[in-house]
Amino acid sequence: MKDIxxxxxxxxxxxxxxxxxxxxxxxxxxxxxxxxxVFLTVNLGAPAFFVGFIEGIADALSSIFKLISGWISDKIGxxxxxxxxxxxxxxxxxxxxxxxxxxxxxxxxxxIDRVGKGIRNSPRDALIAESTPKEELxxxxxxxxxxxxxxxTLGPLLAFAxxxxxxxxxxxxxxxxxxxxxxxxxxxxxxxxxxxNKGEYKKKxxxxxxxxxxxxxxxxxxxxxxxxxxxxxxxxxxxxxxxKEIGSIGNVPLMYFIYSLTxxxxxxxxxxxxxxxxxxxxxxxxxTLAALSYLGLAVTSHLGALIFFFMTLGIYSACTDGMxxxxxxxxxSNDLAATGQGFLNMAxxxxxxxxxxxxxxxxxxxxxxxxFLYAAFASVIGLILFSIIAKVNIKI
Numbered sequence: 351m352k353d354i355x356x357x358x359x360x361x362x363x364x365x366x367x368x369x370x371x372x373x374x375x376x377x378x379x380x381x382x383x384x385x386x387x388v389f390l391t392v393n394l395g396a397p398a399f400f401v402g403f404i405e406g407i408a409d410a411l412s413s414i415f416k417l418i419s420g421w422i423s424d425k426i427g428x429x430x431x432x433x434x435x436x437x438x439x440x441x442x443x444x445x446x447x448x449x450x451x452x453x454x455x456x457x458x459x460x461x462i463d464r465v466g467k468g469i470r471n472s473p474r475d476a477l478i479a480e481s482t483p484k485e486e487l488x489x490x491x492x493x494x495x496x497x498x499x500x501x502x503t504l505g506p507l508l509a510f511a512x513x514x515x516x517x518x519x520x521x522x523x524x525x526x527x528x529x530x531x532x533x534x535x536x537x538x539x540x541x542x543x544x545x546x547n548k549g550e551y552k553k554k555x556x557x558x559x560x561x562x563x564x565x566x567x568x569x570x571x572x573x574x575x576x577x578x579x580x581x582x583x584x585x586x587x588x589x590x591x592x593x594k595e596i597g598s599i600g601n602v603p604l605m606y607f608i609y610s611l612t613x614x615x616x617x618x619x620x621x622x623x624x625x626x627x628x629x630x631x632x633x634x635x636x637x638t639l640a641a642l643s644y645l646g647l648a649v650t651s652h653l654g655a656l657i658f659f660f661m662t663l664g665i666y667s668a669c670t671d672g673m674x675x676x677x678x679x680x681x682x683s684n685d686l687a688a689t690g691q692g693f694l695n696m697a698x699x700x701x702x703x704x705x706x707x708x709x710x711x712x713x714x715x716x717x718x719x720x721x722f723l724y725a726a727f728a729s730v731i732g733l734i735l736f737s738i739i740a741k742v743n744i745k746i
Contacts, residue, residue: 364481365490367540368474369497375437375534376501377508379463381527382444384506384606385513386456387587388594389520396453399714401588403707404457408464413699415468420692423473429688430543433477434535436470439463441531447524471695476688479679480544485625487679491672492621496614499667503610506603513603569690572677573697575736579637579670580701582728584644584709584721589663592647592718596656605660612664620668629677634737636669641729648722674698 358366390396390404419432443463450456475491482490505527512523586609593601624632639662646659678694705725713721 361493362481362486362490364541365478365494367537368478369494371437371534371537371541372494372498373501373534374530374537375440376498377505378441378444378501378527378529378531378534380502380505380606380610381509381523381530382447382505383587384509384590384603385520385523387590388602390453390456391591393518393520394450394453394456396456397714398588398591399710400453401585401591401710403710404453404460404587407703407706408457408460410699410703411461412464412468412471413696413702415465416472416695416699417689417692419469420472420476420688420690420695423476423688424686428543429473429477429480430538430541433470433474434538436466436468436474437531437535437538439466439469441466441528441535444524444528444531447527448521468695472688472692475675475679475691477541477543478675479691484680487676488624488629488673489618489621491676491679492617492624492668495668495672496617496621499610499613499617503607503614506606506610510603510607569678569693573694575732576633576674576694577697577701578735579633579729579732580698581704582637582644582725582730582732583640583702583705584725585702585706586663588706588709588713588721589647591713592722593656593660595718596651596653601653601656605656608657609660609664609667612661613668616665617668617672621672624673624676629673629680630736632669633673633677634733636666636673637729637733637736639663639666639669641726641733644722644726644729648719648726 356363361369387401390401391398419436423429423432440463443459443466446459447456450459478490478494479487508526509523512519512526516522586606590602590605593605620632643659643662643666646655646662650656650659674694675691678690705728709721709725712724
């Protein structure tokens with residue numbers, strides 16, 4: 351197809367516009383997320399545990415829908431329509447945030463938002479994989495993650511500005527976020543869908559269980575090792591509360607900005623590096639940085655150190671977010687691309703749930719230091735297991 355070969359600024363056309371979609375969506379979404387820890391705990395009176403819980407449970411439920419949506423996408427041989435549906439569901443929740451009066455309503459809306467993410471992510475990631483030669487997967491996925499994070503960089507800045515100039519301006523912030531989300535949905539008009547092998551999708555994607563991957567045993571090893579690694583990854587919403595501990599509430603969106611900006615700067619270079627040396631060493635390096643960052647955040651009480659460790663967390667995310675999708679894409683054939691991404695994302699979501707609940711409980715019952723020390727320890731254990739599996743597993 352034409353869109354497979356055509357490039358814009360060195361990026362495959364479909365991937366380029368899917369990046370634009372994610373830019374606007376995350377500009378919108380992260381305006382909300384950057385202020386949500388403070389909105390929940392200060393304005394709505396939620397405990398710190400609830401911040402970790404809401405992120406963990408929402409991501410876990412999202413992951414189930416990623417699996418189901420991915421399987422359906424492979425079954426019907428369509429990627430674009432389920433992706434558009436998922437983005438639309440998420441965007442509409444930002445409008446309803448204007449009317450919330452307690453943190454349980456936020457939980458319901460957050461779950462609906464993550465269901466939308468679950469519907470869109472697997473078919474979208476499959477669309478990226480199908481639009482890109484394997485030797486360009488690293489740079490393509492990290493470009494997409496870069497655009498995603500660029501939106502996440504600008505979102506907290508606009509959120510900070512709105513709250514700085516408008517006292518208690520949360521309702522206005524949520525409405526502006528909704529309007530920006532509409533641009534994400536509209537950008538899909540430029541995305542073309544691959545229509546080949548539709549019959550093959552219907553033939554192979556019949557059962558929704560591990561037997562689908564019986565010819566792809568290496569994929570099971572990948573999912574298992576990344577699940578263990580994810581148990582040490584605290585939800586960012588919980589980590590951001592450290593900024594509130596050290597300084598003013600305004601530090602929260604600013605630390606989000608620093609984290610996101612770092613991701614944007616290093617994403618493309620790391621994607622190109624991955625296409626040269628492979629995904630495993632880059633992922634391992636990322637989780638090494640995560641362990642060091644959590645250790646640092648456990649003991650620091652200085653703003654300068656806080657900035658440094660949020661920067662290293664940004665590099666960690668750039669080493670892992672896109673690369674996990676690349677390693678899964680290379681392990682599977684196209685007819686199972688969306689289902690495979692769904693299985694991977696489900697595993698990551700449940701590990702995120704575990705990390706969020708454990709980290710949130712430790713934070714609430716003991717202190718933030720205990721939560722960060724747990725995350726550092728779990729990251730090291732996961733890294734050791736991942737390194738062992740990387741050596742004994744079939745080469746991907």
